[in-house]
Amino acid sequence: METIVETVPKESSPSSAVIESESSVSVDPRVIECMAHGMMEMFLPNLQKSKSLLNEVLQGQAISLETVQQENAKFADTDAVKEITATMEETKRYYAKLVALKKEMQFLTEKSEKLKRQAVKLQQQKQREEIQLAQQREREMERERMLEAKVANRQISNEDKPAPT
Structure with a gap:
């Protein structure tokens, strides 16, 4: 395989070409420098643009990472909020x-007070009935004493009278 290499000698014209075998190529260092400079000019803007885009992507990733961390913190806070909400519901x-x-x-207290009032009324009524019953017994006993006294007086008065002869 043969390659065509164009060399630019110091004093030679740029149009002269040298055909050499692949194993031994002799190229002028200025040509290499020019080609390197040309390639740099050709690829450097794209590389710089790629570098700036890569930096933007990295910045975007950093921002995204920070945002995700904030969202995770919100979710952690959300769990705490859920727990607080559950506690509030339980409190309600x-x-x-x-x-x-x-x-x-309150209902039982009112009912208890009502029952106590009824018990007091019943107790008072029972006491009144007992008093009335005691008074009635006393009157009956007095009446019986009065009746006994009258019967006794009649018997005494009959005994005092002389018997007919």
Whole structure:
């Protein structure tokens, strides 16, 4: 295989070409420098553009990473909020139970007071009935004493009279 290499000698024209074998190529260092410079000019803008785009991507990744971390923190906060919400709901249920118990206790207190008043009334009525019964017994006993006294007086008065002869 043969390659055509164009060399630019110091004093030679740029149009002269040298045909040499692949194993031994002799190229002027200025040509290499010119070609390197040309390739640099050709690829450097794209490389610089790629570098700036890569930097932008890296910055975007950093921003995205920070955003994801913030969102994760929000989710962690959301879990805490859920826990707090559950606790608040439980507190509401217990408060409702407490209110119901207070109402029931108030109802039972009122009922107890009513029963106590009824018991006092019944006790007073029973005492009145006992007093009336005691008074009635006393009157009956007095009446019996009066009746006994009258019967006794009649018998005494009959005994005092002389018997007919």
